[in-house]
Amino acid sequence: MKVAKVEQFYPAQRTRLVKITTDNGIVGWGESTLEGKARSGMAAVQEIADYLIGKDPLRIEHHWQHVYRSAFFRGGAILMSALSGVDQALWDIAGKHFNVPVYQLMGGATRDRIRVYAHWGIGDLSDEGLAKSRTRLDALVKKGGYKAFKAGPAGKWRAQEPPSRIDQFVKAAFLMREWVGPDVEIAFDFHAKMTPGLAIEICNEIKGMRPMFVEEPVPQENAEAMKQVSDHVTFPIATGERLLTRWEFRPLFEIGAVSLIQPDVSHAGGISETKRIANMAEPYYVHIMPHCAIGPVAFASCMQVDASVPNFLIQEQADACLGEGMLEQPWVVKDGHIDLPKRPGLGFEINERAAQKMLNVYPEELGGEHFHENDGSVADW
Numbered sequence: 001m002k003v004a005k006v007e008q009f010y011p012a013q014r015t016r017l018v019k020i021t022t023d024n025g026i027v028g029w030g031e032s033t034l035e036g037k038a039r040s041g042m043a044a045v046q047e048i049a050d051y052l053i054g055k056d057p058l059r060i061e062h063h064w065q066h067v068y069r070s071a072f073f074r075g076g077a078i079l080m081s082a083l084s085g086v087d088q089a090l091w092d093i094a095g096k097h098f099n100v101p102v103y104q105l106m107g108g109a110t111r112d113r114i115r116v117y118a119h120w121g122i123g124d125l126s127d128e129g130l131a132k133s134r135t136r137l138d139a140l141v142k143k144g145g146y147k148a149f150k151a152g153p154a155g156k157w158r159a160q161e162p163p164s165r166i167d168q169f170v171k172a173a174f175l176m177r178e179w180v181g182p183d184v185e186i187a188f189d190f191h192a193k194m195t196p197g198l199a200i201e202i203c204n205e206i207k208g209m210r211p212m213f214v215e216e217p218v219p220q221e222n223a224e225a226m227k228q229v230s231d232h233v234t235f236p237i238a239t240g241e242r243l244l245t246r247w248e249f250r251p252l253f254e255i256g257a258v259s260l261i262q263p264d265v266s267h268a269g270g271i272s273e274t275k276r277i278a279n280m281a282e283p284y285y286v287h288i289m290p291h292c293a294i295g296p297v298a299f300a301s302c303m304q305v306d307a308s309v310p311n312f313l314i315q316e317q318a319d320a321c322l323g324e325g326m327l328e329q330p331w332v333v334k335d336g337h338i339d340l341p342k343r344p345g346l347g348f349e350i351n352e353r354a355a356q357k358m359l360n361v362y363p364e365e366l367g368g369e370h371f372h373e374n375d376g377s378v379a380d381w
């Protein structure tokens with residue numbers, strides 16, 4: 001079996017797909033979305049495609065090593081997201097070739113269903129804002145029985161904010177706890193927009209409502225700053241959606257910077273590397289909660305890793321992850337869980353017409369130039 005064709009599609013914002021077809025007609029799908037970098041990401045996939053044509057698609061590890069190491073310059077978000085999408089598509093082909101779900105090729109399932117959390121929160125405390133939050137919460141509970149949610153302190157945060165700004169977020173956090181009760185988990189994503197000092201202050205203010213975790217309290221590049229926050233906070237701190245490969249996760253483990261990690265299966269190096277990162281985390285008693293805020297192919301890839309490692313805690317699930325309109329059978333959330341995928345490969349049947357669209361617009365997908373502070377300086381999204 002040889003790789004015959006590598007195609008790419010851009011059916012929706014924050015969704016770039018890789019389709020690999022073999023000479024005996026097996027088709028594998030992967031997701032190489034790198035938010036905000038559509039054109040460079042797709043160019044990187046094309047360069048990998050030039051190498052892959054004519055090769056044996058089942059030599060997944062060998063191809064991973066080749067793409068990662070052979071160009072001398074390694075890593076980076078563009079190359080790693082491209083490699084991630086290709087890696088997922090190769091695993092999809094392998095699963096279909098052997099007629100088993102991908103997790104069967106990685107040691108078999110370690111669980112029967114995948115626990116997920118949805119995006120929900122209270123951001124706006126006005127009557128209208130509260131009514132909107134209530135409606136979404138009720139709909140999510142009714143539709144999927146979710147038992148865990150994540151929200152952010154939305155908008156721009158400077159290095160220091162006045163008490164009223166902090167109080168508003170704290171009030172919303174306690175109100176969320178009041179609404180959902182003690183049996184439901186609530187987490188917060190600080191989107192790496194705070195200093196260690198401000199993050200610690202806010203974490204201490206919200207600790208009484210018992211958050212599940214706070215994610216990216218500070219930017220991701222500095223493991224010591226992350227540890228500084230962890231050392232001053234009583235509940236788990238999480239990070240990792242913007243870290244790539246085992247080598248970038250290594251310092252977190254070695255200094256004990258966080259309790260939870262969130263590798264992104266479309267950025268960190270695909271199914272192969274996300275599983276290796278999870279295995280690497282295990283002796284540090286660190287659990288994984290794979291990041292997924294893009295499309296359903298990436299989400300399906302996450303679930304294959306979630307199914308195969310013991311130290312999985314919960315899976316992030318943005319609305320688009322379920323694949324409405326993109327998958328023939330969108331993923332179904334019941335009682336806050338998704339049943340283990342049983343179909344071969346990544347476990348879905350894609351709607352070819354929906355998946356093979358090509359947008360020809362390239363809007364900002366996260367943040368962007370409009371996201372500046374009121375003094376004109378750059379703010380974090």
Ligand SMILES: [Mg+2]
Binds near residue numbers: 189191241
């Ligand atoms: Mg995040």
